[in-house]
Amino acid sequence: MNNILDVTVIGGGPAGLYSAFYAGLRGMKVRIIEYHDKLGGKVNLYPEKFIWDIGGIAPKPAAMIAPEMIMQGLTFNPEVNLNEKVVNIIKHGHQHFEVVTEKTSFYSRAVIIAVGSGIISPMKLAIEGCERYEVNNLHYVVPSLKRFEHKRVLISGGGNAAVDWAYEIAPFAKSVHILCRKDDFKGHEEMVRKLDDRGVNKVMSHSISSLQATDDHIESVIIEHCRTREKSELFIDDVIINHGFHMECDMLDNCDVKLERKDNFYIKGNADSSTNVEGVYAVGDILSHDSKVQLIAGCFHDAANAANLAKTYINPEAQEAGTVSSHNEVFNEKNEELMQMFT
Secondary structure, eight states: OOOEEEEEEEOOSHHHHHHHHHHHHTTOOEEEEOSSSSSSGGGGGOTTSEEOOSTTOOOEEHHHHHHHHHHHHTTTOOEEEOSOOEEEEEEOSTTOEEEEESSOEEEEEEEEEOOTTSEEEEOOOOSTTGGGGTTTTEESSOSOGGGGTTOEEEEEOOSHHHHHHHHHHTTTSSEEEEEESSSSOOSOHHHHHHHHHTTOEEEESEEEEEEEEETTEEEEEEEEETTTOOEEEEEOSEEEEOOOEEEEOHHHHHOSSOOOEETTTEEEOOTTSBOSSTTEEEOGGGEEOTTOOOSHHHHHHHHHHHHHHHHHHHOTTSOSSOOOGGGOGGGHHHHHHHHHHHO
8 A cells, every 4th residue: 555645636637736735735745646648637728728717817828827837736746646547436434545546546535536527538530540640730739829820721620619729820820711510600609700800711511521641741631511412622731620529537437436426427516615425525627516616716716625624624623724825834935935036
């Protein structure tokens, strides 16, 4: 059996990182378990998109927000375990939880579940062999707008993300086509209208039929009308696919700890982040209750509540809430370090 820490946080996105920070602030030893190979969660899927929903922070691209959240989350040196898929949570009596991954087991006195919308992976283009083009010019996320400077870009997808990408890439690209299987886009009406202002070519009722390529590089795309089956060819430099995401949360379906659920997915909890299982708390998008705030700002509130409850669950004699940060002695040394940076 490896070390029994105070809290295991499952998920390394905004909610999980702030949970680790606040639990560390409360003097607890914390580990983070993250499925992906880096921290940051869903924010990493949209590095160029501006984030507006963090209170008191001016809008910044996600690529700038993520490193700051990670730095804060690692303030108290939590144990970080990447590339670990959690498959089970087992409770062995009071204050003894086993979090089982595909590789090993981790033990702690409390558990905070911060898995967002579950394990998220983009839905891939359903064309055999297309994965070999992902190295060069087939994309499922937009890492940088300038990546598409002076390029002919085809975006396949009709939702908000696809529409936003088309709008944001258009000023950089030589041309942008956005392809939608339906007769109209599902994105916000005003954003769809703004595509016309930026000269984006909207192609409705079409889907990608095949890819024409040389070696590992797509040179053109054959598109097909969804009703008439008429085909045409578009010569492109880059293809971006946004057909949605797979959201997997098998862990909650199969784990020994039986948590109340909503809509067969979310954890049905309470406004203080507690669940029906004592010692297990839920934060961020996975948590559902009547007063839930579906913003990044809301997940920070969830995380502080969860950490406070974990503290008093482990030590009933502890204060119910942490000390206000500006008065907390734990920051004295760190404040001196920061003063050197900003003066």
